[in-house]
């Protein structure tokens with residue numbers, strides 16, 4: 001099956017992720033806290049078939065998204081508020097190789113989020129036209145044991161384009177629009193320090 005193209009990553013299935021994500025409505029990685037597999041970073045270059053199936057069945061050698069680990073059955077959540085625009089099996093164009101199940105969300109930031117390798121058994125959670133909040137569960141991981149997350153300018157690259165030109169690093173998107181772990185506390189600490197200095201002055 002197509003989702004076994006990530007077979008070298010299967011060992012990561014043992015990873016269980018903590019379940020304390022940001023609240024609903026706050027931009028976040030689809031699996032909290034967003035642990036990326038060793039070979040699953042954005043633009044990671046695969047040099048051989050033993051390193052993530054580079055060149056096998058047309059699979060791209062430059063990874064166009066981020067692979068966030070979570071053993072099969074881990075909930076996969078909407079990265080931001082938006083609307084579901086596509087769901088697909090991932091076995092035919094334009095989503096060949098993203099199976100077994102794919103969900104595409106148009107976010108209010110103007111970017112599209114592609115969430116792939118999902119379990120089709122949870123397909124009822126997302127359907128085209130459905131409005132969703134950041135943090136809302138849209139599906140779950142399959143036996144691929146991770147979600148492949150892409151952030152795209154267009155839901156599907158325009159003719160002449162490709163994932164290389166259409167996609168950005170999901171974590172760059174998160175840095176621009178989302179709350180990173182700990183930033184809230186850093187803000188509180190900074191305000192407290194300023195108040196303390198003001199009192200001493």
Ligand SMILES: [Zn+2]
Nearest residue numbers: 065066067148
């Ligand atoms: Zn991937």
